[in-house]
Amino acid sequence: MSLMTSASAIVAADKLGMDVAFENARKSYGEGGVPIGAALVYHGPGGEEPRVVGQGHNQRIQKSSPILHGEMAALENAGRLKSDVYRNSTMYTTLSPCSMCTGAILLYKIPRVVIGENVNFSKEEDLLRSRGVEVVVLEDERCTELMGRYIREKPEDWYEDIGETAV
Amino acid sequence: MSLMTSASAIVAADKLGMDVAFENARKSYGEGGVPIGAALVYHGPGGEEPRVVGQGHNQRIQKSSPILHGEMAALENAGRLKSDVYRNSTMYTTLSPCSMCTGAILLYKIPRVVIGENVNFSKEEDLLRSRGVEVVVLEDERCTELMGRYIREKPEDWYEDIGETAV
Ligand SMILES: [Ca+2]
Ligand SMILES: [Ca+2]
Numbered sequence: 001m002s003l004m005t006s007a008s009a010i011v012a013a014d015k016l017g018m019d020v021a022f023e024n025a026r027k028s029y030g031e032g033g034v035p036i037g038a039a040l041v042y043h044g045p046g047g048e049e050p051r052v053v054g055q056g057h058n059q060r061i062q063k064s065s066p067i068l069h070g071e072m073a074a075l076e077n078a079g080r081l082k083s084d085v086y087r088n089s090t091m092y093t094t095l096s097p098c099s100m101c102t103g104a105i106l107l108y109k110i111p112r113v114v115i116g117e118n119v120n121f122s123k124e125e126d127l128l129r130s131r132g133v134e135v136v137v138l139e140d141e142r143c144t145e146l147m148g149r150y151i152r153e154k155p156e157d158w159y160e161d162i163g164e165t166a167v
Numbered sequence: 168m169s170l171m172t173s174a175s176a177i178v179a180a181d182k183l184g185m186d187v188a189f190e191n192a193r194k195s196y197g198e199g200g201v202p203i204g205a206a207l208v209y210h211g212p213g214g215e216e217p218r219v220v221g222q223g224h225n226q227r228i229q230k231s232s233p234i235l236h237g238e239m240a241a242l243e244n245a246g247r248l249k250s251d252v253y254r255n256s257t258m259y260t261t262l263s264p265c266s267m268c269t270g271a272i273l274l275y276k277i278p279r280v281v282i283g284e285n286v287n288f289s290k291e292e293d294l295l296r297s298r299g300v301e302v303v304v305l306e307d308e309r310c311t312e313l314m315g316r317y318i319r320e321k322p323e324d325w326y327e328d329i330g331e332t333a334v
C-alpha cells in the first residue's frame with residue numbers, strides 16, 4: 001500500500017465515523033435533545049475495512065439520563081465487547097469529550113479519539129493525551145454550528161449536561 | 168453541635184451509604200452479576216439528614232451493559248439533578264472506582280467518594296484527589312470478601328468489566 005493510499009484510507013474512515021456521529025447529533029436535535037453524537041468504529045489491528053460497532057447520541061432530554069452522553073450511548077449501543085475490539089477502534093464524537101466520556105475511553109483503552117469540534121466545549125483533551133490516546137480535532141463546522149445553536153436556544157439543558165448551571 | 172456529635176453524624180451517614188451500596192452489590196451477586204454497588208447520598212450544604220438520591224449495581228451481565236458500572240447505575244437511577252445536588256452529595260461505592268466512574272464523579276463535581284475497598288481494584292484514586300475530591304477508603308471486609316469471591320468464580324466477566332482479558 002502506498003503512503004498516499006494509506007493516508008486516503010485514514011481520511012475516508014474518519015469521514016465515515018464523523019458522518020455517523022453527526023447524523024446522530026442531528027437526530028437528537030430533531031428530538032429536542034442535546035445534539036451530540038458519537039460512533040465507535042472498529043478498524044482492526046491491521047487497517048481492515050472500518051466498521052461501525054456502536055453509535056448513539058445524548059439522551060439527557062429523551063430518556064432523562066445523566067449518563068447517556070453521545071460517547072456513552074455509542075458504547076452502550078455496541079454492547080459487551082472483547083477488550084481487543086476497543087483497543088483497535090476509534091471513538092468519533094461531535095464535541096470534545098467531558099470527564100465522564102474521557103474516563104470511559106480510558107477504561108476501555110480506546111487508542112484514538114476523533115473530535116468534531118472543541119470550540120463550544122473542551123475539557124479533557126490533555127488528560128487523554130497524557131494517557132497515550134491520540135486526539136484528532138477535525139474543526140468540522142457542521143458540528144460547531146449545530147452545538148452553538150443549541151447552547152443559544154437551550155442554555156439550561158446544556159449547562160446541566162456538563163454539571164453546571166446556566167447564568 | 169459538639170465535635171463528637173459531628174463526627175458521629177459523619178460515621179452514621181457513611182454507614183448508611185455503604186450499607187445501601189453493599190446491599191446493591193449483594194443483589195447483583197445473587198443475579199450472577201458483577202457484585203459492585205453504589206449509592207449517591209445527598210447531605211446538603213449544611214449537614215442535613217442524609218438522603219439516598221440514587222442507588223444501583225453493575226449491570227454488565229444483567230443488561231449486557233458496558234457502561235452501567237455501580238456508580239453509573241446509581242447516577243442513572245437518580246436521574247436528572249441540579250448541579251447543586253451533586254455538589255452536596257457523597258458517592259458510596261463498594262469498590263475503588265474505575266476511570267469511567269471517576270470521570271463521572273469529576274463531571275458532576277461530586278466532592279466526596281467513600282470506597283468500600285481498594286484491595287481487589289484501585290486505579291484512579293490519585294486522579295480524584297488531584298482534582299480536589301475527598302477520597303475515603305473504609306476497608307470494609309464484606310466488600311473485599313464478596314468481590315474477591317466473584318473474581319475467583321468468574322474471572323472472565325470481571326476482567327471484561329475493566330477492559331482487560333482474563334489470563
Ligand atoms: Ca447491543
Ligand atoms: Ca429516575
Ligand SMILES: [Zn+2]
Nearest residue numbers: 069098100101
Ligand atoms: Zn460526556
Ligand SMILES: [Zn+2]
Nearest residue numbers: 236265267268
Ligand atoms: Zn466504573
